[in-house]
Amino acid sequence: MTTIVQTLIAMVPMRDVMYVAALCGVCAVLMPWLPVPASAGSAYGRVYGVLNLLAQNFRNVANRTTPGSGPGKDGGGVPGVVLALGLGLAAGLGACAAIGDSTRIDTAELAADAGAIDFAAQAIEAIPSLSAHLSAGQVAQVNAALARIAAITAQVDAASGGAIDIGTGRGWASALAGDFQTVLTVAGTVAATLDPAVAGYLATAERIVPLIEAAAGLGPARLSVAAGGGAPAVRAALYRGP
Helix, strand or coil: CCCHHHHHHCCCCHHHHHHHHHHHHHHHHHHHHCCCCCCCCCHHHHHHHHHHHHHHHHCCHHHCCCCCCCCCCCCCHHHHHHHHHHHHHHHHHHHHHHHHHCCEEEHHHHHHHHHHHHHHHHHHHCCCCCHHHCCHHHHHHHHHHHHHHHHHHHHHHHHCCCEEEHHHHHHHHHHHHHHHHHHHHHHHHHHHHHCCCHHHHHHHHHCHHHHHHHHCCCCCCCHHHHHCCHHHHHHHHHHCCC
């Protein structure tokens, strides 16, 4: 059966999964000390059931006792209540730490991805005779996207080496991904028609989008990206040009 940790890996950014795993570990340590409730329907029984489920992600057999299957008392007695409250406090502090840590972004990875996107966008736009095969509206659309990419990349570079507000980082990443996708859709499609060899470069360029989104905490990197060598390999391929 899929565990809670495995399920959450696909739902939350990878940097936050460690807190879920730590919470499961704490539950696994404390559960054997908690008295089994007499009834699963009581308030204590419900809390016990949730903690028990989390603890089982660490395969702790001692935690698998079902409420009502043996001697027990709802409320768990004073030791059980104290341990349950301690666990709740620890979980709350862990959640606060997770929230605090996730309110800022290290800009190093974000800046690296932004630089690769800026280079790739300009490289695609500079393909010989490309502009002659685009309409005036398409040229204006691509130029506007290039200008926004350059401006945002400059902002990311200026903040590189420090930590920024997560909202700002996500806004930059989202804007870069959107404008780069515009370049790929409008100019890239035509460029691949002019030079079939460019198609491989465009396929690589597409892979930078989930990387910069992951760097800003918008979502985990796709497995297909990781399988191709990860962010450094994708950036290096983009810098080699079409």
